[in-house]
Amino acid sequence: MQKLQEVIIAGYQDEINEVTAHIDRTKKLIDQLSLLRIGLFLAEILFFVLLLRSADDNLRTLIQICLVLPVIAFAFVVRRQSRLDREIDYKKQLLWVYQNEWNMLHGAPNGYDHGKAFEAEQHPYTSDLDIFGASSLFALTNRCSTKTGIRLLAKNFSEKTTRDRILLRQEAIKEIKHHIAETYSFRANLHGYDPEKIEQIKVQLKNQLGEQLSFVKGSFIRFYVKLVPYISIAMILTAILVSSVFWKVLALLVVVHIGWNVLLGSKINKVFYSFGGSSNQLNGYARAILWTESQNWKSSYTLNLLDSEIPVSKEIRSLTRIIENFDARLNIIVGGVLNALLLWDLKCCINLDNWYQSSSKDVITALDHLGDFEELISLATMAYNQPDWVFPVITDQFALATTHIGHPLIHQEVRVNNDFRVEAKPTVDIVTGSNMAGKSTFLRTLGINMVLAYAGAPVCAQKMQLAVFSINTYMRIKDSLNESTSTFKAELNRLKMILDNVVKDKDTFVLIDEMLRGTNSRDKYLGSKVFIQKLIAENTPALFATHDLQLADLIIDHPEAVRNFHFDIQITDGEMRFDYLLKHGPCKTFNAAILLKEIGLKLDD
Known part of the structure; x- marks a missing residue:
């Protein structure tokens, strides 16, 4: 069995080397794209200078067309670079997961929570048996990033259970052990985020969001917000093609929109600050949930955790897109223009309310069940790392x-x-x-x-x-x-x-x-x-x-x-x-x- 554990350690080292090399390659590609962005910026300046010096002829028309090309290419490069940045963030978390397993098998402490918060001298056995705290059983086993997972693992270490439940959990842990290679990606998608933020979102979805969004439930506000993009576009085109007087009408409309936004500002802010900046975290959680949904589970314990009839990962991605759009208000210029012309914040609130009415309950349950999977994965990982241990x-x-x-x-x-x-x-x-x-x-x-x-x-x-x-x-x-x-x-x-x-x-x-x-x-x-x-x-x-x-x-x-x-x-x-x-x-x-x-x-x- 000692040789088998050496093979496991070598496997972790191979994964560490592979992920490290991937991060290095991606960083080089990002550096190249950064140089390309500088080149596109310089090309745009060059075309602009040529435009100023050109005569009003066919060459000038060609230069005007060329002015658009670096902008389009720049937007594409920025988008590509953004994806690579997210990929590096994920790979860094995956590297941390592998490195943590390697470290622990070499005697280093676990990087996850060691459960000190659950220490209780009055408990019938946890203090005497070193169940929680530094150098404890919890510190040896825990691989949970979410508060739900941490609490569940602590509960299963400190409360009496039944024979039937133990047997069901053994079956589930054995099954997950066979999928252990895929669980590291699951853990990487959950690690590195603020667990308090997701708890805040869950509380918001359970108890507060419906009431906070009551100001966008009126039929008039919904109809007008849906209509306003067409009104703004019509005003701009009319001002350009028909008469400049419509610029004044558009300016008046902008003032009305800004005033409306200011009046509802406190209500909008209350909604936004419960979700703002959490799109990356929710995307990671959505990927983790997608993994749980896509496996052909056999154990009844695990199947009971998947009680939604719809793919919850898609519902969370829908929420993520709404939040990403909502985050546009963080840019003062972009957010100001969007709110002035499109009532952007109100549009996001309405979209959020529509999503809340149809999907929130399933999402709350799925977010809670991430902790169930984390807890099972914690024990399955220990079973994998200790091949000479047996299920009793x-x-x-x-x-x-x-x-x-x-x-x-x-x-x-x-x-x-x-x-x-x-x-x-x-x-x-x-x-x-x-x-x-x-x-x-x-x-x-x-x-x-x-x-x-x-x-x-x-x-x-x-x-x-x-x-x-x-x-x-x-x-x-x-x-x-x-x-x-x-x-x-x-x-x-x-x-x-x-x-x-x-x-x-x-x-x-x-x-x-x-x-x-x-x-x-x-x-x-x-x-x-x-x-x-x-x-x-x-x-x-x-x-x-x-x-x-x-x-x-x-x-x-x-x-x-x-x-x-x-x-x-x-x-x-x-x-x-x-x-x-x-x-x-x-x-x-x-x-x-x-x-x-x-x-x-x-x-x-």
């Missing part, structure tokens, strides 16, 4: 069995994998061992892979079979000066939360690392003992990591409900060596005496 078997019977399970946040070169399985009925498994031997990491390894499994993702294991549990953890307990909470009180609060959840949900699975650290050793032992007995009484499966060997003796009174495991150390010539392998039975070797000796303290026998 989700069972409706009590089960948790895994072979060679490892922590997904530990690099594979130093990761140590373990085997583990529960009995046919719930037990409390007490894990003893020395400091730094691997107890806490093993608990987190189980927990974080369970979170991956319930999201429908592959897990960092050779095999895994499990039922759907509600995960509850007790690992990193902190005091709070702001809330006047001591460590011991914080521990009690956490224990109460777990006990309440155990009673409410009989499918709870508990992971506890060194309970009651904030009290004396006697109370710690007694409290841990009674808590374990409570879990046994509630028939709740648990892993309980501890340094307290007395707790291992609970197997005497509860031989069917308690199991003992340990992580040990090997000591050679006074040196400690950890193998981080889970073994049966209680621990026999501890390292405190050795560590104290290293700092000059010696324990009496």
Whole structure:
């Protein structure tokens, strides 16, 4: 599998090289077009000078014709250059996507959001299992640019689900993994834009736009705006061909149009500033939606995301064209002329209202579903990048069995994998061992892979079979000066939360690392003992990591409900060596005496 991942990395490098070369070629072509624009400008000046010096003959007529040619060519070159600029912008985003994957496979942090906003110490497990924040599961998996996608991925990592939904998501993620080569373009079309802008547009479409456009719903304003181009053209032609007095009529008309535009200015501005400048972003989103529409999806989970009967990508492109036309007002001269002669802003508002009445609901839904695809692509990308990970078997019977399970946040070169399985009925498994031997990491390894499994993702294991549990953890307990909470009180609060959840949900699975650290050793032992007995009484499966060997003796009174495991150390010539392998039975070797000796303290026998 190591060789297969090397092939994946090499594939990313090839894509990086190809896109980089394409960007360089396109930049050279843009530079050439820039020189051509300068040449056309100089040619226009030359023809103008020749026109001034020419006599009124056939040559003068030819020069007049030639004056038009550089203008036409210039317009064509500008349009071509604009397309190439957009192409470079897209290719830069595509390069970023490939480079980010290459970087991550070489140990660099993910360039996407790492989910710090979702950190919550009171959550049953996300804080203890490093689900959100820097160096977290979310940071490892997230490939979402939209807020909807980010929120959905966070939700699937932090909320309990059902077996049926997990199986549907597994099917969808496996299918997208087969289309992985096309998903990079999808991500490039969404990356690099302001996610707040699209959220603003969605809010506008859902709640505000209909009311804001009420001023263009009258039949007279619609009829006149449709008629005004013909009126303006007729005035100009009449002024040229018939009488110059019509220039005065046209001037009066222009004043009326400008005044009308000024009176409605605040209403027009309110509409424009919700959409203005977003045409490129909407074009990118339209291309992403087009990809989702054009695939021959098989999984029912994915098909349910495509619930529109019309191609929504076309509807968004229609909106984009309206916004591009609306953006003409940003040029004071062009916008002024268009509004004076054609009532351009009002025309755009009317077109926007027509579009809103027919297409807005489908577009809102499609924009939301982009986040669904992003979230699935995030997990599919991880599955592609980690070919040795497997999709777990989700069972409706009590089960948790895994072979060679490892922590997904530990690099594979130093990761140590373990085997583990529960009995046919719930037990409390007490894990003893020395400091730094691997107890806490093993608990987190189980927990974080369970979170991956319930999201429908592959897990960092050779095999895994499990039922759907509600995960509850007790690992990193902190005091709070702001809330006047001591460590011991914080521990009690956490224990109460777990006990309440155990009673409410009989499918709870508990992971506890060194309970009651904030009290004396006697109370710690007694409290841990009674808590374990409570879990046994509630028939709740648990892993309980501890340094307290007395707790291992609970197997005497509860031989069917308690199991003992340990992580040990090997000591050679006074040196400690950890193998981080889970073994049966209680621990026999501890390292405190050795560590104290290293700092000059010696324990009496």
